[in-house]
Amino acid sequence: MVAPPENAPPDNDVLWARSLHHAHDGAPALVGVSLGVRQGEIVALTGPRGSGKTTLLRCLSGQLRPCEGEVWFNSVPVHTMGDLARERLRRDRFGWLGPEPQLLPELKVWENAALPLLLAGASHRSAKHAACEWLDRLDIGAFARKRPASLTRAECQRVALARALVNVPSVIYADEPTAPLHRADRALLLRTLTTAARSHEITVLLATDDEATAAAADRRLALVDGRLAVNGASPLPDTPEGQAACSLSA
Numbered sequence: 565m566v567a568p569p570e571n572a573p574p575d576n577d578v579l580w581a582r583s584l585h586h587a588h589d590g591a592p593a594l595v596g597v598s599l600g601v602r603q604g605e606i607v608a609l610t611g612p613r614g615s616g617k618t619t620l621l622r623c624l625s626g627q628l629r630p631c632e633g634e635v636w637f638n639s640v641p642v643h644t645m646g647d648l649a650r651e652r653l654r655r656d657r658f659g660w661l662g663p664e665p666q667l668l669p670e671l672k673v674w675e676n677a678a679l680p681l682l683l684a685g686a687s688h689r690s691a692k693h694a695a696c697e698w699l700d701r702l703d704i705g706a707f708a709r710k711r712p713a714s715l716t717r718a719e720c721q722r723v724a725l726a727r728a729l730v731n732v733p734s735v736i737y738a739d740e741p742t743a744p745l746h747r748a749d750r751a752l753l754l755r756t757l758t759t760a761a762r763s764h765e766i767t768v769l770l771a772t773d774d775e776a777t778a779a780a781a782d783r784r785l786a787l788v789d790g791r792l793a794v795n796g797a798s799p800l801p802d803t804p805e806g807q808a809a810c811s812l813s814a
């Protein structure tokens with residue numbers, strides 16, 4: 565039997581971070597953020613513009629290596645992984661949904677939605693089948709053979725959600741996913757995301773400054789100036805006590 569790594573996190577958290585610090589060009593964006601998230605939880609990450617939400621999602625998803633601190637996914641250290649391993653992890657186990665759909669204009673809608681499966685080596689036929697199922701659920705199945713340029717922005721955002729869900733990832737990082745949408749489109753996108761997450765036990769980290777969007781989550785975490793606040797109180801200092809109290813698992 566392989567011994568667990570030293571200082572490994574509790575194994576009941578799918579995602580766990582300890583004392584994350586990150587600075588952009590010397591300006592601090594995250595200051596001692598520690599958290600743990602259980603499988604299947606939907607957690608809203610709230611806070612004003614510039615409070616560090618995107619930076620935290622990027623560190624947790626392995627897109628950005630934090631200046632200091634640890635990120636663990638299913639008890640595997642992400643912060644020490646090489647670039648290739650992190651890319652594979654992001655492709656196979658994580659989904660990303662940002663405020664912009666970022667679709668590839670030369671690909672058809674279904675190909676955009678199927679991209680994570682195609683990149684992972686799934687057959688064309690099974691990837692298309694899975695992508696079209698999600699597109700149907702999002703009421704855009706009729707556009708499967710079109711190019712993104714012929715869709716509205718809200719429809720493109722639904723394609724981006726289908727792409728995030730298509731390989732049924734362990735974790736979806738959603739960064740202000742409803743920000744560019746009108747109210748009805750927001751509701752459909754959120755409903756599909758949360759329904760899919762609950763039925764497939766997908767963990768969701770949802771960064772938002774929109775109250776209605778945050779209300780769809782099981783729990784909230786507030787970031788203020790790169791620090792986590794606890795229950796709306798002032799952010800705790802970056803001490804062992806503060807880190808412990810900041811843990812989402814507490």
Ligand SMILES: Nc1ncnc2c1ncn2[C@@H]1O[C@H](COP(=O)(O)OP(=O)(O)OP(=O)(O)O)[C@@H](O)[C@H]1O
Pocket residue numbers: 588589592593611612613614615616617618619620
């Ligand atoms: N690539 C970057 N280069 C330089 N500074 C950055 C970069 N990304 C973020 N920042 C700065 O880091 C801080 C945190 O930004 P971040 O985008 O993480 O916050 P946010 O809460 O997601 O805000 P927003 O809602 O505006 O995206 C801000 O002061 C921002 O200006």
